[in-house]
Amino acid sequence: MAVSCVSGAVSLPSQERRGGEPSGTAGDGAPPGRPRLTELRLSAFAGHRRTAFPLGALTLFTGPSGSGKSSALRAYEALARLGGGAGVGEVFLDPVACVPERARPDAQRRRGFRVGCTADGPEGPVRLDVAVQAEPELRIVGERLSAGGLVLLETALRDPSRPFVQAAWHTAGQSPVTRAPLPDDRLGTALLPLRVAGKTDGQRRVLAAAEQMVVALRSVFACDPRPERMRAAVPLGSGRLLGGCDNLAEVLWRTRTECGQRHAQLVAAARAGCAGVVADVVGEVLADGTVRGVLDRGDRVRTELGRLGDGELRYLALSLVLLTGPGVWEIDPVGEVPAALQTLTVLADGLDRGLDPGQRTELLQLASRMCERGHIRLVGAVSDGSGVAEAGGATVVHLEA
Incomplete structure (x- = not known):
């Protein structure tokens, strides 16, 4: 099925989607040497089959309800958590919902995604592909890490009665x-630093590719602001923003x-998107030790x-999310890698939910x-695809139901 690339936008039907870097898009915005994801593949996940989505510094998924915007972001977040070392049971709380609806079980009644x-990054493009069994029990049954046409790690389930997979990784020493x-x-790629000695050129190549993939996946902040939880005063704590x-x-x-x-930039953003006069945006400590947020109207009136x-x-x-970063978000950064070599990504489903046209335009321009x-990368889903071109340099992926 054909894919059209027009002015940085990729139009993808619900089946057999495929996308390279769209023509007309800007660069990915990441400084040299920083690993970053450039493609998300959903070979068989929820409503997606044989799909590949290009990812830029700012990626916006658009399309009608049911076209798969949310599931694409859910898959990205799942990969990020697996890359951070989370167990498959922690990541996929409802794994059956990730199985394509028309997927039929095999002779052993197994289904998956x-x-x-x-x-x-520095190692060039590195690919990771993961097969997960959802039924009858949740487990990772296959994984492949490859670069430059060479398979660096491959795993396969050989004995379903045992809780492990057989892994083979590139050595290029006396034994290939x-x-x-x-x-x-667990994701084998995230475990390789604990298993590979790094004594041969081949082993060092495996470790470098695995590190690039893990660093690119981690430090993801999944953000979905909940207004009903933001109105009350809150106790002082770590000062790290929750999702x-x-x-x-x-x-x-x-x-x-x-x-x-x-903070001055945040005040300017609030002035553009909030009703009335905004002189400042303040966290005000109350007598009981809690803090409430207020808009300073500049005439001794605070809202x-x-x-x-x-x-x-x-x-x-x-x-605030777009203007802050790793020292503020509640994330688990890659502690062993300098911050200058990490790329931080915000995942925002329903990015324009509840926003009026003016707020939406201001937010997309800020992003x-x-x-x-x-400063950051952003992968977001918007319900209204009109006007997204106003967010200059965006990779816009149009999905069709």
């Missing part, structure tokens, strides 16, 4: 391949004192965030600026 991605069992509930932005007021209190330049509409709260929270600088 397949996902994958490509990470670019090393074989050993790996647990069937639902429940503790927005606490983070406002922290960031206002730590980075005046970024509690609890009085704002859902759209205003989501807009304010998403603006475009921050992603172009290489």
Whole structure:
């Protein structure tokens, strides 16, 4: 089935989707040397079959309800968590929902799904493909890590009665391949640094490719602001923003004192997207030790965030996410890798949910600026595809139901 590439947009029907880097898109925005995902593959996942999505610094999925925007982001987040070392049971709480609806069980009554991605970086493009069995029991039954046409790691389930897969990785020493069992509930690529000695050129190549993939996958912040949780005062804590932005007021209190330049940009964003005069955005500590968020109107009047509409709260929270970063988000960064070599990615399903046209335009333009600088990457889903071209440099993926 054909794929059209027009002005940086990729139109993909619900079956047999395939996309390379769209013509007219800007670069991926990542500084040289930073591993980053450039493609997401859903070979068989939920409503997707044989699909490949290009990923840029700013990627926007558009399409009608039911076209698969949310499931694409869910697959990305799942790969990120597996890359961070999470068990398959922690990642897929409802694995049967990930199995394509028309997938038939085999003779052993097994059904599953397949996902994958490509990470670019110093080692060039590195591909990871993972097969997960959802029924009758959840386990990773196959994995392949490859680069430059060479398979660096491959696993397969040989004995269904035992809780491990047989793994083989490239050695290029006296023995071209090393074989050993790996647990069937973890991503083998994330375990390689604990298993590969790195004594031969081949082993070092395997380790470098695995590290590039893991660094590209980790440090993902899945964000879905919940206005109903953002209105009340909250206790002071770590000051790290939760995925639902429940503790927005606490983070406002922290960031206002730590980075005046970024805070000024947040105030400018609030001024553009919130009703009325906005002189400042403040986290105000109350007598009981909790902190509430307020808009300072500049005339000794302060409006509690609890009085704002859902759209205003989501807009304010998403603006804060785009303007902060790893020291503020509640994420588990790759501690052994310098921050300068990591690429931080925001996953935002329903990016424009509840926003009016003006807020939507302001938010997309802010996202475009921050992603172009290489500050962050953003993969978001928007319900309304009109006007997304206003977010300059975006990779826009149009899905069809």
